[in-house]
Amino acid sequence: MGDNIYVVIEHLQGQVSEISYVMLAAGxxxxxxxxxxxxxxxLGHQAQNLAGDLAADRVLYMDDPALAExxxxxxxxxxxxxxxxxTPRAVLLGDTSVGAEVxxxxxxxxxxxxxxxxxxxxxxxxxxxFVSQICGGKIMAEGDLPGPTALVTMVPGDFKAEEGQSDQPxxxxxxxxxxxxxxxxxxxxxxxxxxxxVDISTEPILIAVGRGIQQEANLELAEELAAALxxxxxxxxxxxxxxxxxxxxxxxxxxxxVKPKLFLAIGISGAxxxxxxxxxxETIIAINTDPAAPIFDIAKYGANVDLFELxxxxxxxxxxx
Amino acid sequence: xxxxxxxxxxxxxxxxxEIDSSxxxxxxxxxxxxxxxxxxxxxxxxxILKEREGGEVTVLGPAIEDIDGVLFTAFAKGSDRLIKxxxxxxxxxxxxALARAFTSVIRELNPDLVLTGxxxxxxxxxxxxxxxxxxxxxSYVGYVSGVTSSGDxxxxxxxxxxxxxxxxxxxxxxxxxxxxxxxxxRYVAISKVRQAMKTATIDEQTLTxxxxxxxxxxxxxxxxxxxxxxxMIEGDIDQIAAKLxxxxxxLGVV
Ligand SMILES: Cc1cc2nc3c(=O)[nH]c(=O)nc-3n(C[C@H](O)[C@H](O)[C@H](O)COP(=O)(O)OP(=O)(O)OC[C@H]3O[C@@H](n4cnc5c(N)ncnc54)[C@H](O)[C@@H]3O)c2cc1C
Numbered sequence: 001m002g003d004n005i006y007v008v009i010e011h012l013q014g015q016v017s018e019i020s021y022v023m024l025a026a027g028x029x030x031x032x033x034x035x036x037x038x039x040x041x042x043l044g045h046q047a048q049n050l051a052g053d054l055a056a057d058r059v060l061y062m063d064d065p066a067l068a069e070x071x072x073x074x075x076x077x078x079x080x081x082x083x084x085x086x087t088p089r090a091v092l093l094g095d096t097s098v099g100a101e102v103x104x105x106x107x108x109x110x111x112x113x114x115x116x117x118x119x120x121x122x123x124x125x126x127x128x129x130f131v132s133q134i135c136g137g138k139i140m141a142e143g144d145l146p147g148p149t150a151l152v153t154m155v156p157g158d159f160k161a162e163e164g165q166s167d168q169p170x171x172x173x174x175x176x177x178x179x180x181x182x183x184x185x186x187x188x189x190x191x192x193x194x195x196x197x198v199d200i201s202t203e204p205i206l207i208a209v210g211r212g213i214q215q216e217a218n219l220e221l222a223e224e225l226a227a228a229l230x231x232x233x234x235x236x237x238x239x240x241x242x243x244x245x246x247x248x249x250x251x252x253x254x255x256x257x258v259k260p261k262l263f264l265a266i267g268i269s270g271a272x273x274x275x276x277x278x279x280x281x282e283t284i285i286a287i288n289t290d291p292a293a294p295i296f297d298i299a300k301y302g303a304n305v306d307l308f309e310l311x312x313x314x315x316x317x318x319x320x321x
Numbered sequence: 322x323x324x325x326x327x328x329x330x331x332x333x334x335x336x337x338x339e340i341d342s343s344x345x346x347x348x349x350x351x352x353x354x355x356x357x358x359x360x361x362x363x364x365x366x367x368x369i370l371k372e373r374e375g376g377e378v379t380v381l382g383p384a385i386e387d388i389d390g391v392l393f394t395a396f397a398k399g400s401d402r403l404i405k406x407x408x409x410x411x412x413x414x415x416x417x418a419l420a421r422a423f424t425s426v427i428r429e430l431n432p433d434l435v436l437t438g439x440x441x442x443x444x445x446x447x448x449x450x451x452x453x454x455x456x457x458x459x460s461y462v463g464y465v466s467g468v469t470s471s472g473d474x475x476x477x478x479x480x481x482x483x484x485x486x487x488x489x490x491x492x493x494x495x496x497x498x499x500x501x502x503x504x505x506x507r508y509v510a511i512s513k514v515r516q517a518m519k520t521a522t523i524d525e526q527t528l529t530x531x532x533x534x535x536x537x538x539x540x541x542x543x544x545x546x547x548x549x550x551x552x553m554i555e556g557d558i559d560q561i562a563a564k565l566x567x568x569x570x571x572l573g574v575v
Contacts, residue, residue, distance in 0.1 A: 012481055012482075012485070013485075017482070069487075070487075071489070072451075072460070072461060072462060072463075073460060096482070097463065097464035097479060097480060097481050097482075100439075100440070100447065100448060100451070100463060101450070101451045101461055101462070101463045101498070102451075103447055103451070104447040104448060104450070104451025104452045104454075104455065104461070105451050105454065105455045105461065107417070107446075107447060107452065107455075107535055108420075108451075108452055108455035108456055108535070109455055111535075112535075113446070113534075113535050113536060113537060114417075114446050114447040114535060114536070115445065115446065115536075115537045116444050116445060116446060116447045116448070117444060117445070130537065132445055132537075133545075134442060134443050134444070134445060135332060135334060135338060135347075135442050135443055136334045136442050137545065138334060138338055138544065138545075139338060139340070139347070139542055139543075139544065139545075140542065140543050140544070140545050141445060141539045141541075141542050142539065142540060142541045142542070142543070143537050143538050143539045143540045143541070144537075144538070144540065145537070146536075146537050146538070150537075151447075153447065184460040184491065184492040184495075185460050185462055185489055185490070185491050185492075186489065186490050187487055187488070187489055188476070188488040188489060188490055189487075189488050190485060190486065190487055190488070191478070191485070191486040191487075191488060192485065193483060193484030193485060193486075194484075204574070205574050229569065229574065229575065230574075230575075231574075237501075241362075241501045241505055242505045243504075243505060247484050248484070250484065253482060254464075254480050254482060254484070254500070255483070255484060256483060256484070261572060261573070261574055262569070262572055262574045269334070271442075282572075283572055284551075285551075285565070285568070286551060290335075292337065294545070296550055296551040296553075297545065297550060297551075299551035300551060300552065301551055301552050301553075301554055301565075301568060302550075302551030302552070302553050302554065303553070303554045303561050303565070304553060305558065305561060309558045310558055310561060310562060313558045313559055313561075313562040314562040314565055314566070316562075317559075317562045317563060317566050318566060318569075318575065321566055321575070
């Protein structure tokens, strides 16, 4: 019992989220390092089919209409009893709009420790370990996974989603649901993102603008460059939060994932929430004045200069060529 | 509506971060602490709600570094009451300890709504909001980018990946983790902050003990080891531009 690793499967609108497979891959590394079983926890309503490709030793499935779509209250109730009775060594949840709030509530309710932002869990000589990615990707923090049961929220990082997928379905056991009377949070509806004028997830050339651009008027510099390159403008979250570009242009955890031939990052630091959505790009080139900016860790080429000098010069040369 | 906003200070990532000689924490000697960015959105959202529906906004933060500056700025933006928690705070206090400390003060204030940033970049033991909510016995919704209220219910916009929004109904009292305010945080002139320093007072609440249980112990910190860092293009601006144009050609994009 005490050596098992539980992974809480996230799904949204009938689709298992990618982070679930990443967590199964991480959970496998940890489970095999401490000799435990890897157990997937699936909460849903008429959702048993979602268990089909989970690379776990077993799947525990709880069915209830209150679990059809995610709400924090229902998930907390569903998991609290289960974790308390089963006492797994670790429970992995996504560091996402689903997992993060459930993990926090459970940590207090069950009085068990919580480690967040983990890019890795694994075992070293039988001891479970975590690695957390903090400070915008600039610092990694490592330690022993606290016990007896640790809640862990995970970010994409060291493990590949494919490793959490299997074409051999694991055995599914149905488990009883608690009573879901008196829920204080209910989902009214989903609102689909507004369709923008372009779909950045399929554009081949992207000019991505970050907070380094400083003000809305300066976007023109990037637009001129985009025009000269035949590319499309997209942005990091602060630029979109300021209302300078619509959310359809947002790249990152809360926006779109992109996979262009060229991703030119201008004045973007490379925070994990941004980076996770750009690693599918063929070539990343970054322009940034901070030589330690994490964006240079994923870029193939970099220029450590002021964008206000380089971008106009680049546009001019492209127009001339 | 009676709203409490919780703010946290975090290392400024613009400055270079150093790991101290123990190897397990950040060196705080030259570290500059600034308000957690999502907390700034939480404050903005609180002021927007107050302007729309009336009520009072109380801002609460731990007494570290320039908390006074952060609180006076919040006052200048339109909040009504400022409280700092004094005693025993170290720069690296964890969220479980902070949540327990905040909880006792929040209870006294008896708010309808508690707003805080959805996360902070140095959260190692979960984000603050869900912990506080559970200690208070209130519901919590995070990743929120819009709040409207009607009677004893709130309708909140919760963000999911890809721009999908879940519209959720939440009974009050509640705690919300704000990702983005409905509008970008307002700018406030330095002169108004100076004025706030003269007119506003910061109440102090003294704590007995900070208990970090519930969080992990870090044995080692390190800067990420990168497999391969970017190949840096050197030269003057025109040389770099020329090299980039050449690269674009090699990549087949021009
Ligand atoms: C729950 C959650 C979800 C999030 N989702 C997303 C998401 O989907 N997408 C996203 O992007 N972010 C997201 N974020 C925000 C993320 O954490 C970062 O705050 C954000 O990515 C930073 O954007 P930035 O790199 O543009 O700004 P900063 O981090 O402020 O970086 C600006 C960079 O510009 C450089 N710079 C400044 N001036 C110049 C100049 N003159 N020339 C060249 N370089 C210059 C600086 O050196 C710096 O590296 C999310 C955050 C949270 C909490």
